[in-house]
Amino acid sequence: MWMKSVKQIALAGALCALSVPVFAKTELTMFYPVAVGGALTKIVDGIVADFESENPDISVNAIYAGNYNDARVKALAALQSGEPAQLSVMFSIDVHELMDLDAIVPFDDVVSTQEEKDWLAGFYPALMENGVVEGKTYGVPFQRSTIVMYYNKDMFRAAGLDPEKPPTSWEELAEVGTALTKKNADGNVAQWGAMIPSTGYAYWMFGALTKQQGQNLMNGEGNETYFNHPKVIQALDFWKDLGSKYAVMPEGTIEWGTLRQNFLEQKTAIMWHSTGNLTTVKKNADFDFGVAMLPAGSELGSPTGGGNFYLFKDADEAERAASLKLVKFMTSPEQAARWSIATGYMGVSPAAYETTELTEYVKTFPPAAVARDQLQHATAELSTYQAGRVRKLLDDAIQSVLTGQNTAEEALNSAQKQAERILSRYK
């Protein structure tokens, strides 16, 4: 009998404790694209857990939603149906469309204190280009990259080249590539000089080639493209020539997803790829490899890439403040350094590279700084209104040229014409 009453008292006590919370928790839902492999979730979870222990009044529900595309589908579906979602990491180039959908708010409206304003001003300017529209910052950089050149030093040595001198210009790339391309007894190529991927993100790679010609693909407002500019056509001709004229690269398209494996299997001496792959390459390469800036045409250049933080419009005061706190935490120098070391993505602010962790890391592993050094030559990634469709026009044009269906001039003229028609509404 007394057991029962003890139990009842205990139960009542427990209920009281439950029904009178000490403080109201702010719950955040964050969509996060896992485009870099499963292990990434652990890293993000770790950072989020640290954040929660520092801010016990906020709980974060990080939802991993596949690649950038899947994440966008999920986030939009959630938004349109009124499911709660306060922030998300999405493609940096989605900004125009998210604005068009009236889904996001600029960070400028949320930051208030001087300290917060300083934080917003503390990122690398090149990384802000895709996030700033009409003078307002909609995207804060987090999972950001540039394209770098990975090369196999062992192969350089075997071909009698200086492993500390990767090609620095287009001419050198063709020359070095020729020296590195090896055929077997049947006359088939056993080892390629270089590979630039042309599926998945062809427009991104192409952005590097055009920047190296000193030409951007679009204007800052995102309502004009320059696809058939003579320099752009030259850039595509060069890409095509690497396969057909110099024969240092396979003809046809080169698959983005399997390229890293090609490099690790030593089927190609050079690959252009995202810095986001650096840590994986480092972990898996059983040969001596180097990382360098992309070679120059008339100048050096690469577009930035990757994902930014966005704040969704549909949130109350407390949630918004909490979201800002979270974004600030995740982009703080310490976390950015930790993130960069774990993945190869860039530390997003100069301060990140001043942390002892990242300074040490760069000292022992110099390739980790290449992406940062390249930033001063970087430009924005192709981003316009109706970005998906415009991007696809360019992707298709590039692929049709690389597979020999079309000449660069024809393909780019037609892409430009269609892009103009799509964008005419936004002028």
Add this chain to the structure above:
Amino acid sequence: MLLLPAMCLLVTFTHYPVVKTIARSFYGFGTKWESKATLDNYRYLLEDEVLMQVLYNSFLYAAITVPVSIVLAIAMALWVNGKMAGKGLLRTAYFTPTVLPMISVANIWLFFYSPEIGLLNKLLGVFGHGGVNWLGDPSVALYSLMAMTIWKEAGFFMIFYLAALQTIDQNLYDAAAIENAGKWTVFRRVTFPLLMPTTLFVLVNALLNAFKLVDHLFILTKGGPNNASNLLLYYIFENAFSFFDTAYASALTVLLLLVLVVLALLQFGVIEKRVHYR
């Protein structure tokens, strides 16, 4: 009354969204609603060169994968149904692809197809061939996808044929044996006609699948290069979720609906007839 629960769900998850989709194809612009109905989305349909390519691909894809899968399925069923040694193992082998999730086997096929390191080209290399860019060559990519689809589907259809073969009366074969009919004649005159209902069932499934199943495109080609392997449903996804153009995607959906309605009407006509004969 018995119909009610099923109808409720159908209305909620099929008819209501379909009506909304149709409305959107007239009233929509991008992801927004306009106040006036226009034919803009349909006009764009006619001008869309990519769509023409996509439609051509889709029909070619169906026209090849469906008959090949069915023929293979019949062959498999006959083999496994016969007195061959080790048929249990064979049966399992044929059926395995059905159990493997598309999303992970697509990655394995990606390896087979990849040009430098991939298995297929290594095999070709043994014979001194330079290799094919299976997914990167526009004239090959669609066929590479078809091969994988057939691999995935044939074993599944086999099961239905296997079941049907068991129902065929042994006496018919005995009679045929007395008349000294050749194997091929027996198949043509006895087995195949009796498999007809199964074939129709499989045909409906296969045709619908040919238009519905695009999971592997997400991994293997994303419709590329230059739309050489793009299929209608994937193109709808692209429009809806990459291009944020729900309105145009709606117009495309209406088009896909029309295609499937026509196909289905043709088939149901045939099936209704069959059933009445029985």
Add this chain to the structure above:
Amino acid sequence: MNRLTRIVLVSMAWLLGFVWLFPLIYAIWAAIHPAEYATKFSLFAPLTMDNFKEAWNEAPFLRYMINTVAITLIILTGQLVLCTLAAYALARMEFFGRGLMFALVLMQLMVVPEILIVENYQTLAGLNLIDTYWGVALPYVASAFGIFLLRQTFKTVPQDLENAAKIEGCSVLAIIWKVYVPLAKPTYLAFSLVSISYHWNNFLWPLVVTNTEKSRPLTVGMSIFGAPESGVDWSIISAGTLISVGPLLILFILFQRQFVQSFMQAGIK
């Protein structure tokens, strides 16, 4: 048939079997060897279980498995019950607008639920079913395909049987259960097979509608290994695939005789 054609046919059968099994064989190869052997074949490649460990640690497979089984079962049970009732009504009951109803049902056959993702997501969010088993299952529970198949089968059941049962005083539900269902067994089996294999492998809709481990099925869980965006690690993918289909595959191999036989026996009736 002469000996030669027989040999040719048999070897073709085995060749095809080998090709069909090959991706699985490869998956096993890649899973039990270190990553650098994923694309190289050597008899002396060292064996390892690390890939399994890594895959297992990266995703709660057990949970995903339970989810997949639960979702598939919910869908299947729902489909069998609802479709039986609807099919009976459409096959044997006279009522106004039956033809129209049937046409409305058939419409679903042509509509791919995946196309309606955004609209359906909104409906489910309204019902508060996002990230639940029911959210994944509901749009599929009323299957036009099932209704159609069962209606066709029920139509072949002799009316006399039903009349006899009626005279004995059976209710409609009892008639369905005692007369129609047993006679339609092969159809139920065929349909179940289609349904299970479809929902076991379904990806896009569950991806959109699930948020957490609570309801995510295997396919969605697997997809984090296989994002070609980042470059593919075949060893881990293979290990993950094997873990996820292993139980199903072992069950099939163990019970394949019974499975196929029950399928066939059902067919004989």
